[in-house]
Amino acid sequence: MSSRPREGRAEDQKHLTLAEKQKYIENYDFIHCDESSKYEKVAKIGQGTFGEVFKAREKKSNKKFVAMKKVLMDHEKEGFPITALREIRILQLLKHENVVNLIEICRTKATVANNHRSTFYLVFDFCEHDLAGLLSNINVKFSLGEIKKVMQQLLNGLYYIHSNKILHRDMKAANVLITKTGILKLADFGLARAFSVPKADSKNRYTNRVVTLWYRPPELLLGDRNYGPPVDMWGAGCIMAEMWTRSPIMQGGTEQQQLQYISQLCGSFTPEVWPGVEELDLYKTIELLKGHKRKVKERLRPYVKDEHGCDLLDKLLTLDPKKRIDADSALNHDFFWCDPMPCDLSKMLSQHLQSMFEYLAPRRTMKYQQQMNQIVKTQDNSLIDRVW
Ligand SMILES: Nc1ncnc2c1ncn2[C@@H]1O[C@H](COP(=O)(O)OP(=O)(O)OP(=O)(O)O)[C@@H](O)[C@H]1O
Numbered sequence: 564m565s566s567r568p569r570e571g572r573a574e575d576q577k578h579l580t581l582a583e584k585q586k587y588i589e590n591y592d593f594i595h596c597d598e599s600s601k602y603e604k605v606a607k608i609g610q611g612t613f614g615e616v617f618k619a620r621e622k623k624s625n626k627k628f629v630a631m632k633k634v635l636m637d638h639e640k641e642g643f644p645i646t647a648l649r650e651i652r653i654l655q656l657l658k659h660e661n662v663v664n665l666i667e668i669c670r671t672k673a674t675v676a677n678n679h680r681s682t683f684y685l686v687f688d689f690c691e692h693d694l695a696g697l698l699s700n701i702n703v704k705f706s707l708g709e710i711k712k713v714m715q716q717l718l719n720g721l722y723y724i725h726s727n728k729i730l731h732r733d734m735k736a737a738n739v740l741i742t743k744t745g746i747l748k749l750a751d752f753g754l755a756r757a758f759s760v761p762k763a764d765s766k767n768r769y770t771n772r773v774v775t776l777w778y779r780p781p782e783l784l785l786g787d788r789n790y791g792p793p794v795d796m797w798g799a800g801c802i803m804a805e806m807w808t809r810s811p812i813m814q815g816g817t818e819q820q821q822l823q824y825i826s827q828l829c830g831s832f833t834p835e836v837w838p839g840v841e842e843l844d845l846y847k848t849i850e851l852l853k854g855h856k857r858k859v860k861e862r863l864r865p866y867v868k869d870e871h872g873c874d875l876l877d878k879l880l881t882l883d884p885k886k887r888i889d890a891d892s893a894l895n896h897d898f899f900w901c902d903p904m905p906c907d908l909s910k911m912l913s914q915h916l917q918s919m920f921e922y923l924a925p926r927r928t929m930k931y932q933q934q935m936n937q938i939v940k941t942q943d944n945s946l947i948d949r950v951w
């Protein structure tokens with residue numbers, strides 16, 4: 564047997580010089596983690612809190628497009644970020660038509676130039692649009708049947724992830740992707756986590772600093788740490804309303820203001836409508852609006868104009884998470900089972916060949932809202948107050 568160090572064996576590395584070690588790392592073939600150079604970046608399509616997202620083309624096929632989400636490395640610390648690991652583990656578990664598909668994890672070559680620290684990417688099947696981008700484009704018009712199809716697919720995705728004991732915890736229009744053939748995919752599992760059904764004697768203690776403020780449910784705003792799937796159902800309700808209003812319905816600037824907007828729409832938080840609310844940490848410390856009537860249907864009707872739609876919204880935007888409708892019951896709601904039935908989105912989308920993403924779209928500002936309301940006004944031929 565030869566005593567000469569064989570190439571490619573980790574335990575032999577201590578015998579190598581620094582230059583040899585560097586070369587060894589550069590040429591190391593990570594069999595489960597291809598090099599990102601197999602893809603060619605085409606455009607930047609997202610800038611999230613946790614990193615950039617690019618549209619890229621697979622060089623081999625030259626046709627297949629992917630989305631590459633850069634893993635933000637914490638350079639202060641050694642190793643792969645735990646938050647990204649959690650996102651990957653969850654994405655590997657979830658395989659469903661209405662959940663974004665993670666193809667693989669890629670890395671850049673470790674070189675002297677990057678101090679031998681690779682950049683990692685989560686590589687996904689590419690989706691042409693996100694819902695926030697579509698909603699911010701005035702030329703994109705959804706019929707009632709198309710809105711039903713969007714919501715049916717969104718609830719299907721939520722039903723699937725909740726059945727797999729996963730909470731999304733960041734429901735918002737920008738995290739809902741739609742392919743050019745009209746298939747909706749829940750995306751961005753960066754804040755997702757597994758949950759267990761709490762037992763009577765031991766409560767869960769999850770963080771309540773999750774969900775983008777405008778989509779955050781009242782129980783989280785009041786400090787609940789023993790929450791579950793209803794947090795995502797609230798977000799589904801906010802997104803559903805947005806399908807008609809075209810911009811987020813409750814745009815609070817602070818947590819306090821968000822709670823105010825919620826009680827102005829859904830009524831005051833009282834133990835009568837929400838037994839147990841008085842036990843939440845912030846119920847007593849935060850000044851809550853008193854005496855507000857629930858106005859969900861009344862305020863949304865001018866936009867929605869469909870009674871089943873208003874009723875489902877009312878059930879999704881229910882203050883008490885225990886009474887809030889779950890994904891299964893929502894899918895059985897009459898909204899999805901009466902005319903016009905949910906209908907395919909591909910025909911409508913084929914009129915909009917350019918991809919639409921929140922990052923590339925103009926911000927949905929007051930001016931945009933005024934324009935949208937102008938459209939509602941002229942279509943209806945009567946004046947509708949700016950509700951939001
Ligand atoms: N598979 C995909 N296909 C097309 N676009 C995508 C895909 N994945 C993500 N994007 C785009 O990139 C944006 C950001 O992606 P994602 O939400 O996963 O990242 P994030 O860093 O967690 O973002 P944020 O902090 O803004 O929520 C999305 O809103 C979407 O526009």
Ligand SMILES: [Mg+2]
Nearest residue numbers: 611737738751
């Ligand atoms: Mg996101």
